[in-house]
Amino acid sequence: MNDRVLVVEDSAFQRARIRECLEPTFEVVASVGDGDAAVDAYREHDPDAVTMDFALPGRDGPAATAAIVADDPDAVVVFCSCVAQQAQFKRAIRAGAADYVRKPFDEETLVTALRGP
Incomplete structure (x- = not known):
């Protein structure tokens, strides 16, 4: 089970929303707003x-x-984005994403995706 989660989102509002959705189930260890900070975090x-x-x-x-x-290589990365073009989805999966949840997301769908297989 995946209990500790890093939230990566450039919108401060969305970061707070995702964190709020996840905190009853997960420990959010950090939330950052750009890709370089994501790798460092x-x-x-x-x-x-x-x-x-x-x-x-x-x-x-x-x-x-x-x-x-x-x-x-065992990292569980779940995209949570409003970008919905097939090419973008394929690019995320090729990069190593485990799943892709489209915004606006259902809290249960995001939690299930983060729990992994």
């Missing part, structure tokens, strides 16, 4: 799972995911 906090936005300042979500997965 992953290395620092070693979370069990990550929620990842697609469009981020600096490294975008797929680039940050690829760096995280390069460091930890």
Whole structure:
């Protein structure tokens, strides 16, 4: 089970919303607003799972995911984004994402995706 989660989202409002949805079930170890900070926070906090936005300042979500997965091939990264084009979804999966939850998301869907297989 994935109990410790890193939230990566460039919108402060969405970061707070995701955190609020997750905190009854998970420990949110950090929340950051750009791709470079995501990679650094992953290395620092070693979370069990990550929620990842697609469009981020600096490294975008797929680039940050690829760096995280390069460091930890067992990383569980779940994209949580409003980007819904098939090409973007495929890019996220190729980068190593475990799942993709589209915004606006249902809290239960996000929790289930983060719990992993």
